[in-house]
Amino acid sequence: MITEGTAMADMEQRERARLFEGLNxxxxxxxxxIIGMVRRDPRPDKIDLGVxxxxxxxxxxPILRAVKKAERILNETQETKAYLGGEGDVRFVELMxxxxFGAGASSDPRIVGLQTPGGCGALRxxxxxxxxANPNARIFVGQPTWPNHVPLIGSAGVGLVEHxxxxxxxxxxxxxxxMAALETARAGDLVLLHGCCHNPAGADLNADQWQAVxxxxxxxxxxxxxxMAYQGLGHGLEEDAAGARLVIAAxxxxxxxxxxxxxxxxxxxxVGSxxxxxxxxxxxxxxxxxLMVIARTIWSMPPDHGAAVVRIILDTPELAADWHAELAEMCAxxxxxxxxxxxxxxxxAYINEQNGMFSILPIGGAAVADLREKEGIYMANSGRFNVAGLSDDNVERFARAVVARLPENL
Structure with missing residues (x-):
């Protein structure tokens, strides 16, 4: 016998069953x-230049020496895993x-900040x-850009203007x-700029161009x-921030x-901010x-470990010196x-004029697929590859394979 309660329960069950039917x-x-493709490739000499x-x-x-040492200090001295609060590690934020912004910026009352889960958290x-602040805001975004910029920013409801x-x-x-595109921007519009080491192109603005912007x-x-995702990996911490600081000051x-x-x-x-x-x-x-209210609705409290490690390094002179040396080695x-x-x-030759971890090869998708199939060399379909993904032993094999597939009329 079907009672009213049973019928109601059956209806609720059907409604639950239909919940995800609207998803595509x-x-x-x-x-x-690409990560999955690399993992499935059994060739021992495969080269992963995607991630x-x-x-x-x-x-x-590697895990940096300074990071290992700071983690040991943190492990020995940390007395609680209680929440820090929505702002995260306050000293870390000051250091960032x-x-x-440059030495002394931590005392500028016009600048406020929060710790975030990586650069993605900061962008969102x-x-x-x-x-x-402005539901009708627009942000000008240069193309090409990091593929996640558009969904991270656009899905928040900010209008995107590509240029x-x-x-x-x-x-x-x-x-x-x-510059012609930015001349069409209205007062109050935003412009997304890669602070240094452009991803995916590796092609940064020069000093005169930064000043013009x-x-x-x-x-x-x-x-x-x-x-600013790669500060220190182009030419150095101060050098890589110089252009962005010009624009911020203006x-x-x-x-x-x-x-x-x-x-x-x-x-x-x-680790971000x-x-x-x-x-x-x-x-x-x-x-x-x-910011505090918005962060509360997204992640509530940021993770502590990585930011605490960075803070310990920068607040410990010998660890800071070691990190600066390691960063200089990576950059070099x-x-x-x-x-x-x-x-x-x-x-x-253009690759030597660019900065950071990425560059785009002037080859088409067919050549990228051929490199994967015949050489075990993996990169994005756009030809974007991670320069820093190469080892000393495979850089020559990579370069020769690429040269064999370059258009003759470049």
Missing amino acids: PQPGDSLLA GVYRDAAGNT KDMV LGAELIRT PYYDCEGRRVLFDEM ADLVARRGLIPFID ADQALVAHSNDKNFGVYRDR LHVKAADESQAQTVYSN RIRSLRARIAGFDPRL
Whole structure:
């Protein structure tokens, strides 16, 4: 006998069964798919240039000496795993202010910041702040850009305006086209800028171009949103921040998403921060209160371990010195790899003029697929490859395989 209660239960069960029927299958992340392809390839000499991690001369992604030492200190001295609060490690945030904005920035009342789960967390928190402050906000995004920029920022509801930045075939920054696009921006619009070591192109603005962008930002009342994910891996910590600091100084308001995953080698610990420069101290405190509320709704409390390790390193002179030495070694190795690749063929000379972990090869998807199938060399379909993924033993094999597939008319 079916009672009213049984019928109601059956209806609720059917409703639950239909909950996910409205979902459509989603395409997988193409870069993450490369990880799976590499794992399934049994060839011992395969080369993985897809995932963006630094590898040493032997092809390993090491834990830095300073990180190991700081972790031991943390393990021996940490007395609790209680929550730190929504802002995260306050001292870490202060240290990151100085690293990003320059010495003494931690005392600037116009700049507020929070610890975030990596650079991705910082980008999303910034996007949510923008949408909260102005639901009609637009952000100008140069193309190509890191593939996750668009979903991270756009899915928060911020309008995206794409503009040219880099010509993959011509292997050059399209600076005039970029500036012409930014001239169409309205006061209060944002512009997304790679602080250094452009991903995926490796092609950064030079000093004069950064100054021109700073002048335009000031003249048109634009708000820079700077993604600083590779500070120290281009030419050095101060050198890599110089252009971004010009633009920030020229703007009344600015946002900076910063990551330590790469320059401290703490990828899986997800160490980042978002800093916002406001027009004055009062506005900065309003911004901070909004950041705290938004962060509470996304991750509530950021993870502690990685940020604590970074803080210990920077607050311990001998560890800080060791980290600076290791970072300089990583930077020098990347520059050496770029020079070696560029030396194999004049058509690759542009690679030595670029910075950071990534560059884009002027080859098509068919050539990328051929490199995977015949050579066991894996990279993104766009030809974007991780320079720092090469070992000393395989860089020559990689370069020769690429040269054999370069268009003759480059």
